[in-house]
Amino acid sequence: MGLFCVVVSLVLIYTLNQRFYSGDWHEIKRTFLVCSLSPIKLRTCPCETTASLSPSPCVGLSLCVSLPAFAEQILAEAKSAIRRMMESLPKLGGLALLLLFFLSSSTLTSVEAYDALDPNGNVTIKWDVISWTPDGYVAVVTIFNFQQYRHIPSPGWTLGWTWAKKEVIWSMMGGQTTEQGDCSRYKGNVPHCCKKDPTVVDLLPGTPYNQQIANCCKGGVISSWVQDPANAGSAFQVSVGAAGTSNKTVKLPKNFTLKAPGPGYTCGPAKIVRPTQYITADKRRRTQALMTWNITCTYSQFLAQKAPSCCVSLSTFYNDTIVNCPKCTCGCKNNATDPGGCLDPNTPHLESVVSNSPSNQPLVQCTSHMCPIRVHWHVKLNYKEYWRVKVTITNFNYRMNYTHWNMVVQHPNFDNLTQIFSFNYKPLTPYAGLNDTAMLYGVQFYNDLLSEAGPLGNVQSELLFRKDKSTFTFEKGWAFPRRIYFNGDNCVMPPPDSYPWLPNSSPRLGLPKLIPFTPILAYVLLLFLHL
Known part of the structure; x- marks a missing residue:
């Protein structure tokens, strides 16, 4: 059926295109007004002109077209094409028919855990067998966070797996x-x-020393690789019994799961790799593990959460318009339909209300976007050879302090960043020769803690860029970021047609040749399916 729809669509598009540009509209007596932005809504209107674009109650451009005899002729041509295709099917071989079946029925349903700004980022779990026991082995399990800007916050990681046999943990x-x-x-x-x-799970800080090993006991919190590489790992030691006692008899665990702290990570199977080597304290001798296997886990924001967690607003010095986050970006909660879903900042005795509400649910300030985090990008000043931007991150969550937060911004002018105030900066260059992505994070003991919603629930900085005469412009939204991440999650940007424009320019609506026929095509297909 999918292949038939493709054929019908191609025939209809070709026919409509030919009719529109050849001016063959002589049969127009009574027409339907089809709104290009609302293809399902049809309204009748008198139209005696040929192929005219006329104003209508619909938003945007509308097209007056005739659908009585005109649609019948198009459907006849489509049916004829399908009939010819059906007659030719018996001439095809079995392999060709099988190929057509797979092409018409295959769909892409998998969710790829791929981040364009960190294509090689992953969490690697390394399992090192360091000694054998009478009924098993002792292993050190280390979790490495090789993601450049996505860390594992409190309450920390949770690691699970399934034993291959009847192993136990002594x-x-x-x-x-x-x-x-x-x-x-x-x-x-x-x-x-x-x-x-x-x-x-990891042990908490303050655990007795006789229960600790190196890189343990952080409450499961792991920093990102770029922001704090010294704390980008966590480890624990496990003594396994009822297991194999040699490299040939040990069975690798399977079905690994990683929550950090919630869903979002997908782990692959364990793979045996070259044994890990260790260097002694005097650096004069190397030892190695008896056996090592790795598990690689990748992150997908689509699996982690159903709704976004942050949004972006924009403003400029040359336009009074403030483009707020899109409405209901992170949900449409309100106290009328969902009591307690959000909190009005003008509520009397606000602190008492926050402390007495259930603590296992996020409590977000009532806003039009309902996002816990908003990033505001303001084009502040324009100099002869430089231009300045002010960035403000606001926390609207009354129950969440963001410790060691970070923000990733993609903009083509980061290759000429001259100075940044009150934030740390590190360039991210996942692709050779392309320096358009920056990681910004707070200065330790100064603003590396983004406090909960309230007067202190924001951090801000300013960025000074040098102009590149070959690329710099304030037109068409060039001064705004291409994308922004907060703590590794992609923030929702406003639609480009709502960006603040220069006073002497305005957004232009481009209309490709076949776009006006999209609603007509949808309507004709509906007619065809009901025949």
């Missing part, structure tokens, strides 16, 4: 399982966990 250091499971078959020494699918 003991752990630097981490613990959330459940022990059924260990009733053990009479003396009871294992730490007997579950087939254990779930491990």
Whole structure:
């Protein structure tokens, strides 16, 4: 059926295109007014001219077309094309028919965990077997965050897997399982966990030293690779029993899951790699693990959350218009339909209301966009050889402090960034020869903490760019960012046609040749399907 629709669409587009530009509209007696922005809504209107674009109650441009005999002739041509195709199908071989079937029925349904600004970013879990035991092995599991700007915030990571056989965990250091499971078959020494699918979390800071190992006990918080590489890893040690006792008998765990702290990560299968090597403290000797396997996990914002978590607003010095975040960007909660879904900042005794409301749900300030985070980009000043931008990040969440926050901005003028005030800056260059992406984050002990919603719930900075005469312009929204990420999540930008324009310019509506026929095509297809 998909192939038939493609053929019908091509025939209709070709026929409509030929009729429109050849002026063959002699049969127009009574027409339907089709709104190009609302293809399903049809209104009748008298139209005696030929192929005229006329104003209408619909928004935008409308097209007066005739659909009695004109549509019948188009449908006849479409049916004729389909009939000829059906007659030729028996002449095709079986392999060709099978190929046509797959082409007509295949669809792309997978969600790729790919980030264009960090194409190689991932979380790698390394499992190093460091010694054998009478019934298993001891391993050090390390979680490396190789993502440039996406960190794992509080309450931290949660790692799960499924054992290949009937393994148990005798003991752990630097981490613990959330459940022990059924260990009733053990009479003396009871294992730490007997579950087939254990779930491990990090220990909290302040854990006794005899339960710690290196890089553990951070509450599951892991920094991004660029912002703080020294804290971009976490580790725990596990003693596994009822398992293999050699490289040939050990079975790799499977079905790894990583929550950081919620969903969003997809982990691949464990793969045996070259054993990890260690250098002694005096740097004169190298040792290595007995066996090592890696698991790679990638992030997808589509899997992590159904709604966006931040948005962008824009303004300039040359236009009084302030382009706010699109309405209902992160939801349309209001106290009328969802009591307690948001909080009016003018509520009496605001602090008391926040403290007495349930703490397991986010509490966002009532706004038109309903986003916890808003990034405002203001084109502030224009000099002879430079131009200046002010960036403000506002927190509208009454229950969330963003520690070690970061923001990624893509703009073509970052290759000529001259100075930045009160923010740290690191260029991100995932592609050779292209320097248009910057990572901005707070200065430690100054503004690296974005406080909860309120008078102190914002951070701001200014950026000074040198003009490149070959590319610089204020026209067509060039001065605004191409995309913005906050803490690794893509922020929703306003539509380009709403950007502030220069006083002597205005947005132009481009209308390709075949765009006016899109609603007509949809209507004719509906008629065809009901025949």
